[in-house]
Each structure stands twice: as structure tokens, then as C-alpha cells.
Amino acid sequence: MTTPLVLAVPSKGRLQENAEAFFARAGLTLSKPRGVRDYRGTIAELDNVEIAYLSASEIASQLARGLVHLGVTGEDLIRESIVDADKRVALINGLGFGSANVVVAVPQSWIDVRTMADLDDVTTGFRAQHNRRMRIATKYINLTRAFFASHGVVDYRIVESAGATEGAPAVGTAEMIVDITTTGATLTANGLRVLDDGVILRSQANLVASRDADWSSGARETTRIILDHIAARARASQYREVRTRFTGCDTALFTEAHDRFGVVSPFGGPTSSGMVTLHCPPDRLYALAGFLRQHGAETVSIASLDYVFDRENPLFAKLEAFLRT
Ligand SMILES: Nc1ncnc2c1ncn2[C@@H]1O[C@H](COP(=O)(O)OP(=O)(O)OP(=O)(O)O)[C@@H](O)[C@H]1O
Ligand SMILES: O=P(O)(O)OC[C@H]1O[C@H](OP(=O)(O)OP(=O)(O)O)[C@H](O)[C@@H]1O
Ligand SMILES: [Mg+2]
Known part of the structure; x- marks a missing residue:
């Protein structure tokens, strides 16, 4: 068996619950198979990951020394405790909690x-x-x-x-x-x-990667999968899915929707029958629905997205670029 990827997660305090919830939203379940007192855990959906439960400050120092591959901790602790932090670790993603x-x-x-x-x-x-x-x-x-x-x-x-x-x-x-x-x-x-x-x-909590960890091909691949989950969830939460069909839905209208409402069209322009799926920022939904109806749509449906997987994974790209330099 190849050596596991080690992900350090805060063991207590305000960051712990938030970190667990964050991974859960990304479809990754942190679990402690040997009970809550255990300081080692796993991710239910993935093989070959070891969770190390540590204090937030210990996570910063273990990242600096390459003893864990990835860790969740506050940027304040990273910047305070690691000399030349940007050379030793990469802040892959702000997590939106622990501000x-x-x-x-x-x-x-x-x-x-x-x-x-x-x-x-x-x-x-x-x-x-x-x-x-x-x-x-x-x-x-x-x-x-x-x-x-x-x-x-x-x-x-x-x-x-x-x-x-x-x-x-x-x-x-x-x-x-x-x-x-x-x-x-x-x-x-x-x-x-x-x-x-x-x-x-x-400061806020960040997902941080260590330069000096043992980045075997197995560890990289596992990290790619974890970051793929996180990126897909992040992308999904920035948008709602908007679906409609109407004959007047042409390219010009599309461009206008894009410019006015920050809409993206991941599956291309309207089909020949005017069927269209758009992704729209949550705060522009009502305005967009009004715009579409004004131009002939009878019905506009809007749904939440759980995951949006793109071919590109900006988070993993960031890690790869960091490890190359
Ligand atoms: N109001 C806050 N006060 C302190 N830390 C906060 C706050 N909000 C977010 N944090 C983040 O949480 C990190 C860890 O704080 P926390 O108090 O949970 O653990 P700790 O200070 O390491 O442990 P302890 O308080 O038991 O010594 C901080 O370094 C910071 O990044
Ligand atoms: O601006 P506020 O919302 O009032 O929060 C700031 C306080 O919270 C933290 O203490 P913590 O509760 O972590 O206790 P600690 O000093 O034992 O770490 C921090 O050290 C500050 O004292
Ligand atoms: Mg504290």
C-alpha cells in the first residue's frame, strides 16, 4: 500500500465544526472510526487518506515541516509561525469561515x-x-x-x-x-x-498545502480528487440553475443576459427549439427571470446546484504550479 495523504483538521474550537461541515458540503465525510476521542480519522468516500486532528497552531507548524500534506488552519497562524510562508506553503483556498x-x-x-x-x-x-x-x-x-x-x-x-x-x-x-x-x-x-x-x-480559515510533504504520485492523485470535490462545490454555490424554453431566445438575447446579469451558459446557446440552461448568480435571479419573461418565456424554473464539475480544476492547478516552482 502506498503511503497515505495526510490532511490535518482542527481538533477543537471554532474551526473544527466549520471544517467538518465544509468537507461534508463538498461530499467528503470526515469520520473517526475509533471514536470521538481518537486523533486520527479517515474520509469515508476515499481510500488512502489519513486525517490528523491537531490544534490550529500545530497544523501551521506541521505544514511548515512537511509532516502533513494538507491542512485547514487560520491564515494568521500561517503568516505568524512560518518564515517566508509563501515559499513553504500554498494557500489553496479561503474557506469562508474563521474570519x-x-x-x-x-x-x-x-x-x-x-x-x-x-x-x-x-x-x-x-x-x-x-x-x-x-x-x-x-x-x-x-x-x-x-x-x-x-x-x-x-x-x-x-x-x-x-x-x-x-x-x-x-x-x-x-x-x-x-x-x-x-x-x-x-x-x-x-x-x-x-x-x-x-x-x-x-484572516480566514484556509486549505493549505505543504511544499516539503512527500508528494508521491498517489498523494497528488488523492489531492486532485479532494480538490475536485471542493472546486465543484464552490462553483455550484456561486450559481443557481435557470431553465426555460421560448422561441425568441436567440444569441443576441443571450449576450444581453450575460452582460446584464452575470449569467454563464455552460452548455452553449439555445437549442433549435429555444431550450436553454443558464447559471446565474443568486442575487440576480429575480431580475433575470423578469428579463426572460419579458422576452417571451412562459415559464422559468430555478434550482440549486450541488456540484458543477468543470474540466479545469483551478485549485489543483494552483497546487501543481506551487510544487513546480
Ligand atoms: N474570534 C476569534 N478569536 C480567535 N481566533 C479566531 C477567531 N475567529 C476565528 N479565529 C481563528 O481560529 C484560530 C484558532 O483559534 P481557536 O481559539 O479556535 O484555537 P486556539 O486559539 O489555537 O486554541 P485555544 O484558544 O484553546 O488556545 C485563530 O488563529 C484564527 O485563525
Ligand atoms: O472580537 P471578539 O469576537 O470578541 O473575539 C476575540 C476574542 O476571541 C478569541 O479568544 P478565544 O475565545 O479563542 O479564547 P482564547 O483567548 O483562549 O484563545 C481571541 O483571542 C479574542 O480574545
Ligand atoms: Mg483561541
């Missing part, structure tokens, strides 16, 4: 500090006045350094924080913070405010 921003936040009472430029003045003044540098509490050390350097801010010191980072200014272990936020509730509750240009990274 959060890594931000610079200061006490709300600092009314004059709105931007990184303001912060630059304040940090310099602080150092002159107190004879020490301003402290930033964070676990995003590398992201913080790079971002502050890009804004020319140098008079600060990082205090590494493992948890409850937002509490640091109130308890006096730091003057400000860099942390991840979604709703902003935790920042507000701790009397903090994000700088106007203080968003370091807009």
Missing part, C-alpha cells in the same frame, strides 16, 4: 492616537519621558514586528502573551496590544480601540 482580523489596539482614553503615524509620535515621546519603551502585548510577534517596521515605528517592546491579551493594558503589563478580533466585543469590554489603519491581516 478574524489581527489588529493594533490602544486604550480608548488615548483620544489623540488614531493612526500608526500618531502612534509613532506617542512611542517616541513615551520613551523620552519614561526612559523605557512602550510595551505591546501579543502572541503575534512576527506579524507585529513586520507591520510596525513597515510603518517606521521602532520605539516599542514586545511582551509575549499567551492568553487574555486584551487584559494586559488594564493590569499594567503592557500599554497596548496586537490581537485577533471578530466582533470587537472583547476589545470594547477591555476599553480598547483599533487604530484606523491598524488592521495587520484579514
